[in-house]
Structure formats: C-alpha cells, structure tokens
Amino acid sequence: MAQAIPPSPWPPASNPYRLVGPVVVVVVVAVFAVFFFILSAFLGGMGFGFSGFDFMFAPFCGMLAVIIIVFALVALGAGTSRRRIPPPPPIQQPMVPAGTPATVELMCPNCGAPPRNVDRFGIATCDYCDTRYMVR
Numbered sequence: 001m002a003q004a005i006p007p008s009p010w011p012p013a014s015n016p017y018r019l020v021g022p023v024v025v026v027v028v029v030a031v032f033a034v035f036f037f038i039l040s041a042f043l044g045g046m047g048f049g050f051s052g053f054d055f056m057f058a059p060f061c062g063m064l065a066v067i068i069i070v071f072a073l074v075a076l077g078a079g080t081s082r083r084r085i086p087p088p089p090p091i092q093q094p095m096v097p098a099g100t101p102a103t104v105e106l107m108c109p110n111c112g113a114p115p116r117n118v119d120r121f122g123i124a125t126c127d128y129c130d131t132r133y134m135v136r
Helices: 022-046 052-080
Strands: 123-125 132-134
Touching: 022 052
Parallel strands: none
Antiparallel strands: 123 132
16 A cells, blocks of 8 residues: 655745735836826816806716726726635655666576576576566
8 A cells, every 4th residue: 555645835925926015016107197187277278268167077087086096996907806725735746766777687586596598578487496587
C-alpha cells in the first residue's frame, strides 16, 4: 500500500494584483470637476446676450457629470473586488536519479552465484544449480 504524500503548504503570493488606489480616482474626479466648472463659466459668460442658452446647456453638463461619477464608482468597485486565487499546488513527482544508471549484476536467487551464461533474451542459467532467472 502506498503512503499518501502530505500536501505542501501554499507558497506566499509573489505578484499581488495592482489595485487602483482611491487617490487616483479622487484626482481624476477633481480634474473633471474643474474642467466642467471652467467650461460652464465660459459658456455662461457667452450666454449673457441670450439667457436661454444657459438653460439648454445645463442638463447636458448634469448628465455628463452623472456619467463621470458612475464611471468613477465603477472604477473604485472594480479595483477592490478582485479575488486573489492562490496558485495551484506543485506537482509531486517521484525522485529519479540523474545520469546513466550503473549496471547491477544480479545473483542467482537460489545459491547466490554470479550469472555466467546469459542468452539474447536476458535469461541466465546458473552453472551450479541450473536455475534459470531473468537478469534484464
């Protein structure tokens, strides 16, 4: 009966996932907010002659701001929800000696004499007790 090989311990994670930090998301949202503030101030200054232009442009700024906020929240959620799966366990293989194996001379199983006559099939006949046995 073969003995069971105990499982090896999990190796430590060598390459953890790079998560998007909340600082990066905050900076991106702040840059977009400043951009929209400057854009709305520029367009608001142009609209003094025609006041209806501001009211037509405001809903589009609001929709764009909502879309950016949704993308920022999705980026935050995707960065923190990655699962870390451990690597598979190493394959247990039997130990094999390196190099060419040395020849082993098999003795007669009855009397222990070395083989003298070996035929082409690898069967030796003992000279002392006439026992036939396989040597290869």
